[in-house]
Amino acid sequence: MVQIEIDQEKCKSSRECRKCLEACAEGVLMSYPRVPREPGKRTEDWGIRPLLLSLCTGCKVCEEVCPQGAIAVTVA
Amino acid sequence: MCEFCIQHGEGKKWYLQAKNYSEELFNEERKRYIAEFFAKIEETVLDDIGGLDRLITTDPAAAEIKRRSVMEKRKREHYGQVIPIEDVEQILDMSLIVVRMPCACRSILKGRFDARYCFGLFTFQPDPAPTLEYPDWTRDLEVLTMEDAKKALQKHDRNGLVHTVWTLITPFVGVLCNCTASDCLEFKNRLRLGLRQFFKAEYVASIDWESCNGCRDCMKLCNFGAISYSPSLQKCYIDKFQCFGCGVCRAVCSNDAITLQDRNAIPMLAKDW
Numbered sequence: 001m002v003q004i005e006i007d008q009e010k011c012k013s014s015r016e017c018r019k020c021l022e023a024c025a026e027g028v029l030m031s032y033p034r035v036p037r038e039p040g041k042r043t044e045d046w047g048i049r050p051l052l053l054s055l056c057t058g059c060k061v062c063e064e065v066c067p068q069g070a071i072a073v074t075v076a
Numbered sequence: 077m078c079e080f081c082i083q084h085g086e087g088k089k090w091y092l093q094a095k096n097y098s099e100e101l102f103n104e105e106r107k108r109y110i111a112e113f114f115a116k117i118e119e120t121v122l123d124d125i126g127g128l129d130r131l132i133t134t135d136p137a138a139a140e141i142k143r144r145s146v147m148e149k150r151k152r153e154h155y156g157q158v159i160p161i162e163d164v165e166q167i168l169d170m171s172l173i174v175v176r177m178p179c180a181c182r183s184i185l186k187g188r189f190d191a192r193y194c195f196g197l198f199t200f201q202p203d204p205a206p207t208l209e210y211p212d213w214t215r216d217l218e219v220l221t222m223e224d225a226k227k228a229l230q231k232h233d234r235n236g237l238v239h240t241v242w243t244l245i246t247p248f249v250g251v252l253c254n255c256t257a258s259d260c261l262e263f264k265n266r267l268r269l270g271l272r273q274f275f276k277a278e279y280v281a282s283i284d285w286e287s288c289n290g291c292r293d294c295m296k297l298c299n300f301g302a303i304s305y306s307p308s309l310q311k312c313y314i315d316k317f318q319c320f321g322c323g324v325c326r327a328v329c330s331n332d333a334i335t336l337q338d339r340n341a342i343p344m345l346a347k348d349w
Contacts, residue, residue, distance in 0.1 A: 001133065018187040027264055031187035032118040039115075039209035046187070051125060054132040055268055 010070035084247035156274030160323035236297035277321030287333035294325035
């Protein structure tokens with residue numbers, strides 16, 4: 001089993017950075033609005049979270065490319 | 077033919093029926109659905125796809141039940157089908173307005189709004205014009221001339237992107253997408269999670285062996301791993317069970333060796349959607 005923990009304090013914006021999203025060949029992670037969308041407003045606060053964990057190989061490339069050290073992958 | 081052709085196409089291709097694009101279907105219920113769809117797409121994806129993903133590793137029997145329930149919901153609301161470029165062109169010929177917009181899958185999986193691979197279709201002038209209140213999705217909308225829309229879609233075809241049509245509350249066809257296995261959530265759902273949210277095309281590809289020179293250019297474009305190469309014969313094979321009938325392999329074949337056949341005319345494929 002693989003677990004991916006995201007430190008939401010350290011991850012500033014999945015839109016401006018995108019490094020983990022682009023590095024993951026399997027497409028395990030998703031970019032999502034950290035607060036629900038409101039009519040008339042652009043979403044400014046974008047986080048990262050695992051979506052397709054069953055596709056994760058545990059390779060830790062996301063952990064390695066994260067400039068904030070916000071991602072921790074553990075393989076049990 | 078696929079079940080939508082029977083239910084919504086009167087035995088013909090459902091996505092080429094003008095009634096499935098009609099203004100009559102663009103009612104208040106659909107407008108609300110579309111607004112909600114774009115407001116909450118990430119939440120929906122987390123519930124449906126993320127929920128299935130968790131069950132795949134923890135409870136396979138429950139995962140199978142989840143697959144069925146999500147598929148049935150999606151058949152009612154937002155289901156798709158692969159279509160080849162010639163059918164794309166027929167749809168554009170029926171359309172009055174084509175709007176290019178950000179791809180929701182690439183927003184979720186790649187974190188980008190500038191990947192504008194999706195096209196909204198109208199065969200009528202909506203009055204009043206629909207207002208989508210979420211600028212995440214409307215910031216870069218472009219209304220294309222029909223000529224530019226055709227050129228953009230032909231370019232996607234040459235680059236090996238798979239054209240798909242999607243309902244917004246079935247059977248209303250509202251969106252035309254250009255998908256790949258690496259970027260698109262729907263393809264991951266189908267190919268990796270076993271969750272069917274679109275039908276294969278009404279077609280299947282076939283290689284004329286007399287014309288195939290074994291160059292393997294077609295293999296590079298296939299998103300479904302349907303093409304293999306025989307070094308001993310120096311020819312390519314198409315596994316028709318793997319083939320989704322998108323037809324993008326044809327564009328790179330310098331000998332025009334690949335054609336699309338009617339899936340429904342091949343006994344063991346006629347029920348393989």
